[in-house]
Amino acid sequence: MRVAVPNKGRLHDPTVELLEKAGLEIQNGADRKLYAKTVDPDIDVLYARAADIPEYVAEGAADVGITGLDQAREGEVDLVDHLDLGFGECRLVLATPEEDEVSSVEEIEGKRVATEFPNIARRFFEDRGVDVELIHVTGATELTPHAGMADAIIDITSTGTTLEVNNLEIVAEVLESSVRLFSRPEDEDHDKIQELVTALESVLQAEDRRYLMMNVPEESLEQVKDAMPGLGGPTVMQVEGDDSMVAVHAVVEEGDVYETINAVREEGARDILVTPIERMVR
Numbered sequence: 001m002r003v004a005v006p007n008k009g010r011l012h013d014p015t016v017e018l019l020e021k022a023g024l025e026i027q028n029g030a031d032r033k034l035y036a037k038t039v040d041p042d043i044d045v046l047y048a049r050a051a052d053i054p055e056y057v058a059e060g061a062a063d064v065g066i067t068g069l070d071q072a073r074e075g076e077v078d079l080v081d082h083l084d085l086g087f088g089e090c091r092l093v094l095a096t097p098e099e100d101e102v103s104s105v106e107e108i109e110g111k112r113v114a115t116e117f118p119n120i121a122r123r124f125f126e127d128r129g130v131d132v133e134l135i136h137v138t139g140a141t142e143l144t145p146h147a148g149m150a151d152a153i154i155d156i157t158s159t160g161t162t163l164e165v166n167n168l169e170i171v172a173e174v175l176e177s178s179v180r181l182f183s184r185p186e187d188e189d190h191d192k193i194q195e196l197v198t199a200l201e202s203v204l205q206a207e208d209r210r211y212l213m214m215n216v217p218e219e220s221l222e223q224v225k226d227a228m229p230g231l232g233g234p235t236v237m238q239v240e241g242d243d244s245m246v247a248v249h250a251v252v253e254e255g256d257v258y259e260t261i262n263a264v265r266e267e268g269a270r271d272i273l274v275t276p277i278e279r280m281v282r
Contacts, residue, residue, distance in 0.1 A: 001042060001043050001063045001064070001190075001192045001193070001196075002044050002046045002061070002063050002064075003024075003043060003044070003046065003062065003063070003065070003066065003196070004045075004046045004053045004056045004061070004065035004066065004067075005045055005046070005048075005065075005066050006047075006048070006053070006066070007048055007049060009050060010088070011050055011066075011068065011087075011088050011179060014088070014179070015066050015085075015179070018087075018200065019045075019200075021278065021279070022199040022200050022202065022203050022279070023039070023040075023279075024038045024039065024040060024196075024199070026038055026045055027039065033047070034047060043196075046061070048062075048065075050068060051067075051071050051075075053066070053067040053182075054067065054071055054074075054075035054077050054079060054182065055077060057079060057182055057183060058077035058078065058079060058184060060184070063183065063184075063187060063190070063193065064082075064181060064187075064196065065079075065181075065183075066085065066179060066180070066182075067180070067182070068090075068177050068178065069081070069177040069178060069179075069180050070090070070092055070120070070156065070175060072180070072182055073119070074119050074120050075119075078184075079182040079183065079184065079185070080182060080184070080185050080188045081180050081181075082181040082188075082193070083180060083181040083197055084178055085179045085180060085181060085200065086179075087179055088177070088178050089158070089176075089177070089178045090156050090158045090177050090178075091156070091157055091158075091174075091176055091177070092117060092120060092156055092174040092177060093154065093155065093163075093172065093174055094108070094124075094152060094153070094154050094171045094173075095152065095153050095157075095171060096108075096145070096153075096168065096169060096171055097145050097167060097168060097169070098167045098169045099167070102169075102171050103171065105130055105171060106128070106130060108125075108171070109131060109132070110131060110132065110133075111132055111133070111150075111152055112132070112134075112135055112150040112151050112152070113125075113132045113134055113150060113151070114134075114136075114141055114150035114153045114154075115134065115136065115137065115153060115154040115155065116136070116137060116141055116156075118136045120175060122134060135149060135150050137149075141153045142155060142162055143166065146166065152171070154174055181196070181200065198281065199279075201282075202279035203278070205279075205281075205282060206276075206280040208254045209252065209254060209277050209280065210251070210252055210253075210254050210257050210275065210276060210277065211249065211274070211275045212228070212248075212250050212251075212252055212257070212260065212261075212272065212273070212274055213248070213272070213273040214248050214269040214272040214273070215239060215246070215247055215248075215269070215270055215271045216245065216246050216247075216264070216268060216270075218243075218244055218245065218246050220267045220268040221246055223267040224264050224268070224269055225248070227260065227263035227264050227266075228248070228250050228252070228263070228264055229252055229253070229256055229260065233250075234248050234249060235248070235250065236248055237249070251277065251280070
């Protein structure tokens with residue numbers, strides 16, 4: 001199975017890191033030429049431009065691809081969106097110069113709109129019955145209104161800072177995007193693809209969670225259980241050699257660890273351990 005991943009840019013490192021956390025360590029990947037092997041002899045990595053990955057998957061050059069939803073929508077190919085990988089979040093927005101005081105999409109009627117995403121932009125305006133002239137650019141989209149090339153833009157933003165710096169104001173949101181795992185519809189249920197989905201999900205499930213272990217006096221068990229949030233409730237085991245104590249284990253959200261430790265200590269818990277979780281399969 002070939003997995004297409006971004007060959008460079010802001011999506012490359014998080015993608016490789018996620019694959020390796022899922023157990024697919026990439027071998028000889030430093031060269032980043034075209035292909036790389038993984039520790040699984042049945043899975044290779046194919047490096048490609050993020051924008052080209054949807055086409056690679058659709059045409060069968062890769063069996064699955066990891067890239068942004070925006071790139072998949074722009075490619076206009078039929079793909080199955082298996083999994084949101086939780087990074088690369090951004091928005092595709094319609095923006096105009098602040099001084100124009102545009103407040104609705106309808107006010108863009110008849111105007112020129114510059115974008116790196118002409119297919120997404122075309123569908124956006126067609127769905128709203130707004131006729132515009134689309135200008136396809138390949139970079140520095142935010143500069144086109146100031147250069148007299150366009151009256152508005154559709155562009156990617158994460159924080160909105162670049163738009164503000166260039167005195168552009170968001171009129172409407174076109175698309176929310178993040179990095180996803182895609183395959184062809186006919187391969188959706190392929191065993192190897194489902195294995196990869198499960199492996200990636202196990203890493204995502206473990207993020208922002210911690211594993212708590214502690215010893216608790218048996219008479220305080222119910223109070224400790226009430227104080228400890230867990231996924232399906234804590235696991236309770238007898239402590240070998242001490243009938244008066246039980247071991248309590250639970251998975252908790254990272255943000256709940258501080259309060260949970262204080263709460264269970266007040267109920268008599270001791271020997272509390274907190275450990276990170278690498279993967280969690282449900």
